[in-house]
Amino acid sequence: MFKLFFGYLLLSQLVGNPFLALIILLAILYFLDRRYVGIFPSLTKPFRRRRQISKLRTTIALNPNDVSAKFDLARLLTERKRYSESKELLTEIADRYETSAEYWVELGYANLKLGILPEGEAQMLKGLEINRRAQYGQPYLRLAETFRHADHDKALYYVSQFQEIQTSSSEAYYLAGSMFKALGRTEEAKRAFTESLAVYRSLPKYKKRQERGWALRSYFARLR
Structure with missing residues (x-):
């Protein structure tokens, strides 16, 4: 934090405008995050998605x-x-698409978000029956999110089904920890966040770039 503050003061002196210095500093931090970490969302993704939808x-x-x-348009509309x-x-x-796992989990998710729970759940489970690893197990987390209150x-x-599929992903343990936390299972959440960090440390260098943002999220989530 001290280095950031010092950098801000230095920039303020160089450009002669504290507000402009803050904007430049934030832009630098954003660029470094997108290049090396990946916590901040992409500013260009919504525009790319709109162009794809139009095409x-x-x-x-x-x-x-x-x-x-x-099918591609339906998936993009779901994202929006x-x-x-x-x-x-x-x-x-x-x-x-009768035999497509991807199709059934997409249709099921749309129904879940529209409040048609029994039909949506059945459709997602049908997709997972065809391919349990469809969308890297994400449908299980979507189902967990849907029923976490009810x-x-x-x-x-x-x-637990999601965790059985994803055993070597820092992201997976972070997402599971977040769900445990939402369900009030504090100890399970902390264990999942800790496991997320352990998995990250064990990854080869080329893989750490992809998982670094999730490891950092797990680190801060474990502190809260």
């Missing part, structure tokens, strides 16, 4: 039978929390 809509307008474009539109597109292409036992079960 996919154009593709579908030119070729209404392009089911791949419809436009669940009704996503579900409508997914329903249109159901006959082409059914603690079910939520804990889904967290």
Whole structure:
């Protein structure tokens, strides 16, 4: 913190404007984080997603039978929390994706977010039955999040299923710890955050870059 403050004072002297110095310092910190850590969100991702959505809509307008474009568009709409539109597109292409795990977990998630819990849960479980590792086990965490207030036992079960799949990922243990914390299971949460750090330390150098942000999140989460 002292180094940051000293850097801020130095920049203020150089540019002659404290406010401009703060902006420059924040920009430098953001660049370093995106390059080496990855905690801050990408500022360009929403714009890239909008461009992708626009291109996919154009593709579908030119070729209404392009089911791949419809599926990709549905996933992007889900990311933007436009669940009704996503579900409508997914329903249109159901006959082409009957055996796709990715399809069923996407459709199930849309229904969960729309409040249609029994149908959404059944669809997500159908996708996980086809491929238990679909989306790297993330559907289990989505199910746990859905039921964390209404059914603690079910939520804990889904967290445990996620942990069985992800055993060598700092991110996975952080996400599991966050879910345990949300469920009021403080000790389990701390153990998960500690395991996240242990996994990070054991990773090869090339992998640590990808997991560094999650390890830092785990470190600070464990302190709280």
